[in-house]
Amino acid sequence: MATSRLYNYLRTHRKHSGLSQSEVSFLVRLKNKAELSRYERNVRAPSLRTALACQELYGIAVSDLFAGLSDSVASDTRARMKRLQARLQAKVDPKSTGNRIMQKFQWISHRLLAMPNFKLVQQL
Amino acid sequence: MRRKTPIRILALDLHPRSFGYVVAESPSRLLDWGVSSDRRKHGAGNVLVLKRLRQLLDLWRPAALVLHNPSKKSRRPSPKKDRLLERIVTEARSRRIIVRVSVERAADQGEILTKYENARRVAEHFPVLRRELPPKRRAWESEHYCMSIFDAAALLFSQRQ
Numbered sequence: 001m002a003t004s005r006l007y008n009y010l011r012t013h014r015k016h017s018g019l020s021q022s023e024v025s026f027l028v029r030l031k032n033k034a035e036l037s038r039y040e041r042n043v044r045a046p047s048l049r050t051a052l053a054c055q056e057l058y059g060i061a062v063s064d065l066f067a068g069l070s071d072s073v074a075s076d077t078r079a080r081m082k083r084l085q086a087r088l089q090a091k092v093d094p095k096s097t098g099n100r101i102m103q104k105f106q107w108i109s110h111r112l113l114a115m116p117n118f119k120l121v122q123q124l
Numbered sequence: 125m126r127r128k129t130p131i132r133i134l135a136l137d138l139h140p141r142s143f144g145y146v147v148a149e150s151p152s153r154l155l156d157w158g159v160s161s162d163r164r165k166h167g168a169g170n171v172l173v174l175k176r177l178r179q180l181l182d183l184w185r186p187a188a189l190v191l192h193n194p195s196k197k198s199r200r201p202s203p204k205k206d207r208l209l210e211r212i213v214t215e216a217r218s219r220r221i222i223v224r225v226s227v228e229r230a231a232d233q234g235e236i237l238t239k240y241e242n243a244r245r246v247a248e249h250f251p252v253l254r255r256e257l258p259p260k261r262r263a264w265e266s267e268h269y270c271m272s273i274f275d276a277a278a279l280l281f282s283q284r285q
Binding site: 009011016018041 | 132154155156157179183184185252255
C-alpha cells in the first residue's frame with residue numbers, strides 16, 4: 001500500500017504556517033486568493049516566479065514543494081537521456097576518441113551514473 | 125538511494141450534516157485538516173459526499189480511509205448517519221481506497237478520557253493542531269465545531285498505533 005508523492009504540497013505548507021489564502025496570495029504577489037486556490041488544487045500550474053516566491057516564503061525547495069511534478073519531470077528527463085545515449089552509442093566510433101559524438105556520449109553517461117536513482121531507472 | 129513512498133491516510137469524523145477530516149502522510153506529518161459542512165435541511169448528505177468528499181479524495185488521493193462508526197456501539201439508531209457512512213464507503217471503494225470503519229474512537233489507549241482530554245492528547249502528538257484546540261466546553265455551551273478535527277485526528281492516531 002503505497003502512494004506516489006502529490007503534485008504539490010502548497011496547501012500543506014500554508015496550513016502549517018497558519019496563514020490564510022489571501023495572506024499568502026498577497027505575499028507571493030498573486031491577484032487574489034482564487035488564483036492560489038487553483039494552484040493548491042492542481043487546476044493550474046504556477047509561473048516560475050510564483051514557484052520561487054513560494055520557495056522563499058515557506059523555506060522549502062521548489063522540488064519539494066512541487067514534489068510530484070519534480071518526480072515526473074526527473075523520470076521523464078532520465079528516460080530521454082537514456083534514449084539519446086542509446087542513439088549516440090549507435091553513432092559513436094570506438095576508435096575515434098576525440099570527436100564530438102563521443103564527447104556527448106561520455107557526458108551523458110557520466111550524468112546518468114551520477115544520478116542517485118540510476119539503478120532504479122535501469123530497472124524500469 | 126530509493127525514496128520511501130508515503131502512505132496517505134484520510135480520517136473522517138462523521139456527523140449528519142458535517143464531517144471533520146485529517147489527512148496524514150506519516151505518523152507525525154499532517155497534510156491537511158478541517159471541517160466540511162452543509163447546513164441545508166434536506167440532502168445535506170448528498171452534498172457532503174458528492175462535493176466535499178470527492179474534492180478531498182481528488183486532491184489528496186489517499187490510499188486508505190478511516191472512519192468512525194459510533195452507531196454500531198450505541199443503541200440509539202441514526203439512519204441519516206448510517207446512510208452517509210454507506211455512501212462514503214461506496215465512493216471510496218469505487219476509487220479502490222482501503223476503508224476501515226472503526227468502532228473505537230480516541231487516542232485514549234484504553235483509558236477513559238473526556239473529549240477535551242482526548243483533543244489535548246491529540247494536540248500534543250500533532251503540535252500544528254494546538255492553535256485549533258477550542259477552550260474547554262462548559263456544561264451550558266454546545267460543542268465547538270473544531271472538535272470534529274480532533275476526533276478525526278484521534279481516530280488516525282489510534283489506527284497508527
